[in-house]
Amino acid sequence: MASIELDKASLTFRVRPAGRITLKEFLIRQVRRSGTPLIKVRALQEVSLSFQEGQRVGIIGPNGAGKSTLLKLLAGIYPPTRGRRHVDGRISSLFDIALGFEGDASGWENISYRGYLQGETPRSMRDKIKPIAEFSELGEFLNMPVRYYSAGMMVRLAFSIATAIEPEILLVDEVLSVGDMAFQEKARKRMREMMAKAQLIVAVSHDLHSLTKLCDRGVWLDHGRVRLVGPMSEVISAYTDSVKSGQVQAA
């Protein structure tokens, strides 16, 4: 049974104004007792959500509302700084997928690395590596080190790998705009197939139109808090109403 549960989960980033520090600076500050205070960013505040198998959840909200952070919290990348996260099921996440190729290794090799990271074995990869290569349509380029790939080629490869597995829980962060037009059409179709297979989906997008089609439940996030949970269409209309009235007020 795939399920996700957040119980009053909060996530607070403590950000140093000047990025990473050196040991030298750290020691000087300790001696002088004059540290610059850390900036606290409350990315998520007391988020309680519960999703069961079979649900397709769309998360909406303005920029900086904490949508992507919530997805990463669900994926286990960020631990909650308060509260509890409980996830049952094998998670596959589609975000930051274009990052982290090994530049010196060929496309083929990178397919294996990513596959292994997602829990594949050499045996299970044997059947998957060819379909992945075919889907990416990169052909001869796969023999080439990835550092010579264009950005579009990397996204193609990343998308093909990430969507080759059959997850129980699928977390998606706006990856639908991948590659050129022909590939985008293919990618959309692949996404629909994948969503049909996954037992539980959580998707983040600004494309409200496609979310209405894809999802049955909606979550509206605002400033790290849950504003509304309910059927997707209701949440979207509440959200668009508020955005419109905000614009009216601003005008």
Place this chain on the structure above:
Amino acid sequence: MSSYMAAVWHCRYFWWSLVKMDLRTRYRRSIIGLGWSLLHPIAMTTILCFVFSNLFNATVAEYGPYLLAGLVTWNYVSGVTIQGCQCFFQGEAYIRQHPAPLAVYPLRTALGGTIHFLIALVVVLALTWYFRGFANLPSLWCLVPAITLLFVLGWSLAVLAGFANVLFQDTQHLSEIGFQILFYATPIMYMSSLLEGRGMDWLVQYNPVVSLLQLIREPILYGRVPTVQTYGTAILIVFLVASAAAATLARLQRRLIFHL
């Protein structure tokens, strides 16, 4: 602890394939590339042999293998630590995508270093065999526990260096300086007997690296099984460093992502 190790083992295909890639890049898929990467210790040994065998009144047969065995072991320990500083940044993209146990990234560094160390050891053995032969061949079995200990040490050092460098960005710089100083305080270029009777015995007695060097040197150069005391000291050092690494992992494993 054991469940953590099981999780590391679970993604073995991932880190092992990265180790293989690192080695391929390092050796550029060729024997010449392999020789190239061994150039540093061999060139150092040649030049130091030339200079110091006169200075120390030692023959090349005596001094050469001694020096190379020391250098190779030293390069492993310092190399794993200094490269370990980058291990989490190297794996940052993976860390941001997938919650794999963080120890796999220092493991990648340590395994690469260990394999390179093993290749270098073969050169040490060949050189020793050429110059003086092996006094007692079965004693070479002592290298197995020695290499195991060095591997655990290397993994732990890479964990510590990796975390330290994420928290403080001058870690690599500082450890390079530290290792440079320690290098001259350690009997690598000179025989430890040189310090005895000059009021500098303490330098060898309290140097943590000496017992590790002896684990490698004793069986190869003199055909001797290292003493219980040597083993005891080495095991204690490795245990302490490994405990520090485990404690750091337990404390910071979940928080690292906030500092990357």
